[in-house]
Amino acid sequence: MRKISLALILGLALGGGLVTMDATDAATPGARQSVDETRHASRHADIEVYNVAGSVRVIGWDRAEVQVTGTLGRGTEGLEFDSDEDDVYIEVEVPSGGRRGEQQFDQVYGSDLEIRVPERANVEIDSLSASVEVIGVDGEITITTVRGGVIVDGSPRELNVNTGSGDLAIEAGAGTREIELISGSGSVELNAEGSEVSVETVGGDITVVGLGLLDTSLGSTAGSIHFTGDLVGTNDYDFESFHGGITVILPADVSAVIDASSFAGGIQNDFGFEPRSSERGKVGKRLDFEVGGGEADVFIKTFSGSIEIRKS
Amino acid sequence: MPSSRDGGVISATFQGLRRMQMNDLVRAAQRGDTAAFEQLYRDNIGRVYALCLRMTADPGRAEELSQDAFLRAWSKLSSYRGDAAFSTWLHRLAVNVVLADRRSQGKRWAKLVMTDDMAPFGNGESSSAAEGSALEMDLEQAIASLPDGARTVFVLHAIEGYQHDEIAEMTGTAVGTSKAQLHRARRLLREVLER
Amino acid sequence: MNCSIREEHLDDYVDGMLTEPQRAETERHLESCETCRLTVEFLRGLQATADAMPREIKPSRDLWADLEARISPTRVMQVDFRGRGPLALLGVRSVRGQWVALAAAALVLVVASSGITAYFMGNPELDPGAGLPGLSGVGEPVASTMEEFRPAEIGYAKAIDDLLQTLDDRREALDPETLTVIEANLRVIDAAIRRARAAIEEYPGESELALVLADNYRKKLEFLQRANLLIERS
Numbered sequence: 241m242r243k244i245s246l247a248l249i250l251g252l253a254l255g256g257g258l259v260t261m262d263a264t265d266a267a268t269p270g271a272r273q274s275v276d277e278t279r280h281a282s283r284h285a286d287i288e289v290y291n292v293a294g295s296v297r298v299i300g301w302d303r304a305e306v307q308v309t310g311t312l313g314r315g316t317e318g319l320e321f322d323s324d325e326d327d328v329y330i331e332v333e334v335p336s337g338g339r340r341g342e343q344q345f346d347q348v349y350g351s352d353l354e355i356r357v358p359e360r361a362n363v364e365i366d367s368l369s370a371s372v373e374v375i376g377v378d379g380e381i382t383i384t385t386v387r388g389g390v391i392v393d394g395s396p397r398e399l400n401v402n403t404g405s406g407d408l409a410i411e412a413g414a415g416t417r418e419i420e421l422i423s424g425s426g427s428v429e430l431n432a433e434g435s436e437v438s439v440e441t442v443g444g445d446i447t448v449v450g451l452g453l454l455d456t457s458l459g460s461t462a463g464s465i466h467f468t469g470d471l472v473g474t475n476d477y478d479f480e481s482f483h484g485g486i487t488v489i490l491p492a493d494v495s496a497v498i499d500a501s502s503f504a505g506g507i508q509n510d511f512g513f514e515p516r517s518s519e520r521g522k523v524g525k526r527l528d529f530e531v532g533g534g535e536a537d538v539f540i541k542t543f544s545g546s547i548e549i550r551k552s
Numbered sequence: 553m554p555s556s557r558d559g560g561v562i563s564a565t566f567q568g569l570r571r572m573q574m575n576d577l578v579r580a581a582q583r584g585d586t587a588a589f590e591q592l593y594r595d596n597i598g599r600v601y602a603l604c605l606r607m608t609a610d611p612g613r614a615e616e617l618s619q620d621a622f623l624r625a626w627s628k629l630s631s632y633r634g635d636a637a638f639s640t641w642l643h644r645l646a647v648n649v650v651l652a653d654r655r656s657q658g659k660r661w662a663k664l665v666m667t668d669d670m671a672p673f674g675n676g677e678s679s680s681a682a683e684g685s686a687l688e689m690d691l692e693q694a695i696a697s698l699p700d701g702a703r704t705v706f707v708l709h710a711i712e713g714y715q716h717d718e719i720a721e722m723t724g725t726a727v728g729t730s731k732a733q734l735h736r737a738r739r740l741l742r743e744v745l746e747r
Numbered sequence: 748m749n750c751s752i753r754e755e756h757l758d759d760y761v762d763g764m765l766t767e768p769q770r771a772e773t774e775r776h777l778e779s780c781e782t783c784r785l786t787v788e789f790l791r792g793l794q795a796t797a798d799a800m801p802r803e804i805k806p807s808r809d810l811w812a813d814l815e816a817r818i819s820p821t822r823v824m825q826v827d828f829r830g831r832g833p834l835a836l837l838g839v840r841s842v843r844g845q846w847v848a849l850a851a852a853a854l855v856l857v858v859a860s861s862g863i864t865a866y867f868m869g870n871p872e873l874d875p876g877a878g879l880p881g882l883s884g885v886g887e888p889v890a891s892t893m894e895e896f897r898p899a900e901i902g903y904a905k906a907i908d909d910l911l912q913t914l915d916d917r918r919e920a921l922d923p924e925t926l927t928v929i930e931a932n933l934r935v936i937d938a939a940i941r942r943a944r945a946a947i948e949e950y951p952g953e954s955e956l957a958l959v960l961a962d963n964y965r966k967k968l969e970f971l972q973r974a975n976l977l978i979e980r981s
């Protein structure tokens with residue numbers, strides 16, 4: 241314990257030294273530089289944003305312009321902001337050799353950006369620890385962040401999010417065709433309408449409320465899965481978790497074939513069919529039945545969690 | 553009887569210090585320091601085990617679930633942001649672990665578990681439990697005899713201080729169900745205790 | 748009970764959940780009704796006793812040793828960063844563009860894992876008919892004992908080892924918190940792997956368990972691959 245703390249303190253002290261040097265080179269130590277810049281861009285521009293820490297807030301607007309406002313972390317080396325109409329590049333520049341030691345890192349390099357973009361632009365955001373928020377953007381959105389949380393509200397044509405430990409809260413409207421969300425330990429909350437959905441986590445819990453979702457796949461290693469929604473036509477709806485419980489809430493008049501199995505957990509079912517032991521082996525429970533016209537395919541599987549199939 | 557819930561400035565200051573220390577430990581543990589996590593375990597196991605034991609009325613199961621709760625805490629440490637005290641966060645997580653286990657065990661609500669083995673509740677090693685009065689011991693035993701659903705709500709509400717809406721959220725039931733189970737628990741306890 | 752007051756109402760009274768007029772009315776009733784008075788007395792005494800109960804109870808044995816074994820990175824990660832703990836991995840982060848080696852690691856992974864796919868595909872007895880077995884592949888029996896699964900497991904271990912080693916070689920470029928995130932996630936997956944392995948040993952003959960185990964290994968590989976992508980992109 242003591243040894244580790246000491247090493248950490250040393251590490252931070254060394255890191256602090258480096259940063260101070262960088263900071264005195266640039267400007268007054270501790271000062272956060274503010275930014276307010278606007279560039280012309282096409283309405284369908286591809287916009288790439290890179291901010292290592294702090295926050296990024298992107299808001300769609302009805303102008304052929306990109307505007308960046310906010311403040312830069314005191315350890316940063318400025319903002320790169322280029323536009324050639326179709327491609328826009330925004331990067332908070334960080335000195336090479338900047339030390340990534342815990343809190344101090346976020347404090348020194350953390351920059352808060354608010355970026356207004358044409359509402360139909362495609363936006364790609366990369367970060368280490370910044371929290372990311374995207375509102376009212378209809379183009380494709382791609383977000384990668386190791387540990388920042390992500391909030392999206394709008395109808396992006398496609399949405400792709402990959403995070404390590406950040407929580408995701410997504411509200412996607414009817415214009416969204418495809419949603420792919422990947423998280424490690426962060427939880428995922430998604431409200432969506434009419435799109436294809438794929439969500440995968442390691443430990444994070446998944447909660448999805450869907451209206452007319454097409455092919456849907458929710459998977460986790462240890463997180464629980466909670467799905468509420470109707471099913472459309474012959475689409476596939478897969479829910480799989482190794483350790484987590486799975487709750488699927490469906491309309492009473494749903495038309496589906498439902499195949500649910502749990503190796504070590506129980507199965508509760510509102511649709512009036514009793515689970516039986518799996519055919520092949522001695523352990524595990526399986527429930528396999530058809531309701532309504534049997535159109536959609538519902539597959540529910542967990543190893544040690546329990547399964548609940550409910551009528552909404 | 554000395555109690556950790558005594559008021560007073562000294563105790564408040566002490567708690568403030570403890571909380572600061574705990575935050576340091578949490579940060580170290582978040583970096584993967586198992587020694588720090590061990591200290592967190594030692595500081596919190598009593599409360600977590602008490603919760604698991606009272607909710608399951610099964611010492612062996614309670615030990616397993618306590619371990620599971622700490623395991624889950626370890627794997628979810630990075631998501632702890634310090635909004636609530638660590639012990640509160642951990643406690644809530646332990647409740648969820650017990651409830652998830654309960655769900656995976658299937659419905660046992662109607663089963664009335666009587667337990668004669670009261671040793672775990674009166675463990676001599678436990679500084680505070682050893683001081684339990686006869687009345688408290690009776691209650692401990694009576695709680696253990698409750699059906700799962702009633703016991704869960706009684707433990708969470710009357711002992712751990714959760715509100716009905718919180719209990720409803722954790723157990724995935726309605727507020728009315730939580731209130732009904734509490735009422736049922738109290739009625740059954742009265743039958744047992746006034747016998 | 749001979750009076751019209753419901754016991755639930757007395758619960759609410761004792762819990763302080765009544766409105767002021769309701770409370771006043773209940774108190775008037777209590778003055779004249781002994782049954783309810785006794786109930787209230789019991790409820791108050793019950794809560795007082797509950798309040799006085801110890802908040803902490805020690806388990807009869809120390810659970811830490813077991814717990815430590817289950818969280819220890821060396822045990823958990825199976826292939827450790829060659830004995831160096833997270834501390835050794837605290838390092839200076841480089842700027843963008845120095846991630847070629849990690850991208851290469853991801854490539855190693857793809858090659859290695861397709862090797863495993865080939866293993867399954869090329870072995871008629873083990874081929875579940877769906878390529879790399881996944882949870883959703885309700886295929887024919889793959890392997891139903893650990894003995895039968897071992898060759899596949901070695902393949903996975905090799906792929907994972909290669910990747911972790913490349914990460915280790917680049918550890919100085921790794922941000923410690925990112926590493927914490929990666930490790931925490933790997934621990935979750937590794938716990939699942941251990942659990943599935945234990946189940947196979949406990950229930951030989953449950954062929955679907957091999958699919959579950961293989962799926963957990965696949966998830967571990969995919970996670971490492973994604974982890975590299977995350978690091979590379981951030």
Ligand SMILES: [Zn+2]
Nearest residue numbers: 750752780783
């Ligand atoms: Zn009365």
